Amino acid sequence: MRVLVTGAASGLGAALSDAFEARGDQVLRTDVVGEERTRLETTRPAVKLDITSDDDWATAREWVEREWGGLDVLVNNAGVAGGGRLDVATLDEWQWITEINLFGPVRGTRTFVPMFKDQRSGHIVNVASLAGLVHPAGMASYNAVKAAVVALSETTGHELAPYGVRCSVVCPSYFRTNLMDGMKGSDKALGTVIGQLIEGSPFTAEDIAAAVLEGMDRGDDVIIPDEAARGAWDLKQNDRAGYDAVMRKQAARLDQMG
């Protein structure tokens, strides 16, 4: 398969790229390249792709057409951490995270849908988050954009089914990556909590990548790749009162931190 991965210089994007390559797929690794960001260092095919840039998406599509003559899988993985309580997070922070975490996958989808429709094949894999399904306090902007990616993915799957094109969405809980390096936000208490949850997670990016490939192979439209995420989603669906109690306890703990 010919696979394009965004945010492939670090974390889940790097682990997914390695996992695809290990099974013989061709991978175009893409990431933001700049002083403030991880430089994309790889001996394999790589192009600079800032997912907020229409020009970069056009360049990536030209590369794919020229070098591969088509694409089988687009993985919209790149994203940033953010959030913050409702009266702490600024509107600029909301706009920043929306531009990257929502409009990034939207731009990627819009770039490759015409090609996938012409091919009458293709698979879009959007990396959302458990936060797209369950919505903890203090994280409204992150929750909202990831829930929007869940909705985008379901819509894409329905709309492109007549063309033989699939869409899956990935909803992991916390796993250990460099995600906190790019976190922006005025809510310092939330930053501390998220940092601890990511650092203390039992899951690695490689664990999540392996589960994503298994989910894709099984034909799952919603891939919930780890036990913690499956447990939280199950709790919300089957014990709403218990779920609300857990969420409200977490909200109180965040407020106690200041």
Ligand SMILES: NC(=O)c1ccc[n+]([C@@H]2O[C@H](COP(=O)([O-])OP(=O)(O)OC[C@H]3O[C@@H](n4cnc5c(N)ncnc54)[C@H](O)[C@@H]3O)[C@@H](O)[C@H]2O)c1
């Ligand atoms: N780590 C977690 O706990 C966790 C949990 C749920 C979902 N996710 C999601 O997984 C995805 C991957 O995150 P990760 O944890 O591997 O983090 P990471 O920071 O290790 O990797 C993210 C990559 O995205 C790149 N990136 C950031 N902005 C970009 C832009 N504008 N254009 C292109 N690339 C850009 C970064 O340079 C980085 O290489 C994200 O969408 C994140 O929201 C992560």
